[in-house]
Amino acid sequence: MSTPPDNKTAAPAPREPRQHLGMIFGALIVSMLLASLNQTVLSTALPTMVGELNGVEHMAWVITAYILASTVMMPVYGKLGDMFGRKFLLVGAISVFVAGSIVGALAADMDLLIAARAIQGIGGGGLIILSQAIIADVVPARERGKYMGVMGGVFAVSSVAGPLLGGWLTEGPGWRWAFWMNVPLGALAIVAAALLIHLPKPSSEGRGRIDYLGMGLLAATTSAIVLVATWGGNTFPWDGPVILTLGAAAVVGAVLFVWVESRAAEPVLPLKLFKNRNFNLTTVAGLAVGVMMFGALGYMPTYLQMVTGFGPTEAGLLMIPMMGCMLATSITMGRRVTATGRYKRIMLAGTLILGAGLAGLSTIHADTAVYLICVYLGVMGVGLGATMQNLTLVAQNSFPLRFVGTATASSNYFRQVGATLGAAVVGSLFASRLTSELTSTLPADAAAAGASGNSLTPALVASLPEPLHTLIIEAYNHALIPLYLWIAPLAIVAFVLLCFVEEKELATKLER
Secondary structure, eight states, rough: OOOOOSOSSBBOOOOOHHHHHHHHHHHHHHHEEEHHHHHHHHTTHHHHHHTTTTOOGGHHHHHHHHHHHHHHHHHHHHHHHHHHOOOHHHHHHHHHHHHHHHHHHOOOOOOHHHHHHHHHHHHHHHHHHHHHHHHHHHHHHHHHHHHHHHHHHHHHHHHHHHHHHHHHHHHHHTHHHHTTTHHHHHHHHHHHHHHOOOOOOGGGOOOOOOHHHHHHHHHHHHHHHHHHHHBBBBTTTHHHHHHHHHHHHHHHHHHHHHHHHOSSSSSSOOGGGGGHHHHHHHHHHHHHHHHHHHHHHHHHHIIIIIIIIHHHHHHHHTHHHHHHHHHHHHHHHHHHHHHHHOOOOOOOOHHHHHHHHHHHHHHTTTTOHHHHHHHHHHHHHHHHHHHHHHHHHHHHHTTTTHHHHHHHHHHHHHHHEEEEEHHHHHHHHHHHHHHHHHHHHGGGGGGGGGGGGGGGGGEEEEOOOOOOHHHHHHHHHHHHHHHHHHHTTHHHHHHHHHHTTTOOOOOOOOOO
């Protein structure tokens, strides 16, 4: 079995020319923008999409399908990139993503829309992982902080530009253009990757048999875990045969996966990774951050539209404080890490600030001043900007370049598992609590006025007479906001874990 060593003994590689590095980074930013925009552009379009396709009860799957598919593919892209190179793998991932976008633009029902999101996820899982790993191929860890900070800034910009763009498209040419726009952007990313990215060829030493069995078990186990989180207590009872069977499948799949990986020549997720303390601590902390981020932000634009009465575009604009704070913090802290080589205190502060933002959001209600919601979102942005890219940097710095793709993908995989669980659990609880609230509060003649639970859109809610309008927005508030307080303690969990991280010196040379 191939295992990553704990120290770097190979000869240092020559440093990339500055001009060449700039071209590589520019191409990667385009790929990262494509992936990050897709995670947020549908948030403001989501209420209209599911309302038109009569699928409010499946709303969570529009988000979960993408996250699940991309999560399963992350370790696959990471390992294949280490074995065969990342450039053409990145081009292939972009192509699959664009194909899924075309299917989504043509979707006529919720089933096809969810399938399109899964196809997008299969390609999208490689965009972020391969971009982060390619930077690690050409930039030493000590200098990587400023580049990772800018990459984190791309996510920050997308967190607002995506909802804003999605709102503008929904109110203008229609929500299907949230998918069509990926075609020209994807073509640009393919051309940029093909022409601008030039990387050293990977050593043939690490090439072996592809771990197909491990990849299959990883996909099956991850899917079972997410289905339990999504369906449990909502579609099926927790003690029902479906959930119990899925739970048993997840346990059996995890055991079989560990057994297979311990014997594979080139395991997709090498068990040796988990002998590194820093990797374990940052991985679990990243999982907690993923739950908090996607659990909280995935449904905030929907809440803002339904409860405040703002349109999709205005709801997107209300996310600007979070974007601005995350962008400024990510870039500033990235440069500070590069200048000082210190990152632990930054991560510790970030987790506490993130928890404070969540706690603040849990106090809002239907008549809370909008500026206060923006303040809480801004606090969350500061916490995320100080935390996310540094978790990846620590994981990369723990292993040599031959395993940087696998280490990056594994760290992000568990963070995305947290994101998947966060989106699935919060989405499932939100939908279940909303259905219960609407059933218990709406009068019997509400359906005659068009206030049917599965076909509510922001425009419809705004047009309802006052008694019905108030009942529905209060139902949305009671269904979603308390969930933020439930997940806020995860910030303390992440803080405690990161207290035990050993702040190792960041490498100043590329060791191949």
